[in-house]
Amino acid sequence: MAFISRRKVCKFCENQILRIDYKDVRTLRRFVTDQGKIIPRRITGVCARHQRQLTRSIKRARNIALIHYTLDVTQS
Numbered sequence: 023m024a025f026i027s028r029r030k031v032c033k034f035c036e037n038q039i040l041r042i043d044y045k046d047v048r049t050l051r052r053f054v055t056d057q058g059k060i061i062p063r064r065i066t067g068v069c070a071r072h073q074r075q076l077t078r079s080i081k082r083a084r085n086i087a088l089i090h091y092t093l094d095v096t097q098s
Contacts, residue, residue, distance in 0.1 A: 030067025034075075042075040044082040050089060054080060058092040 034042065053061050053076055060080055063073040083089040
C-alpha cells in the first residue's frame with residue numbers, strides 16, 4: 023500500500039484570521055520549538071502569507087520580551 027498524505031490546511035485561513043497579533047503569546051508558542059526556533063511552514067501547514075505574518079509577530083514578541091529567544095536552562 024502506498025502512503026497518501028493529507029494536504030495540510032492553513033489554520034489561519036480556515037478560521038478566517040486576517041492578522042496575527044504579536045501579543046497573542048499562546049498562539050505564537052505553538053509555532054516555536056523548545057529551543058526557540060520558528061517552525062517552518064512545510065511542517066506546520068501554514069500558507070506563505072500567514073507564515074510571513076507569523077514570523078514577523080514572533081520576532082516582535084521576542085523583541086519586547088513576550089517570548090524568550092531560547093529556553094532558559096539553569097545550571098547546577
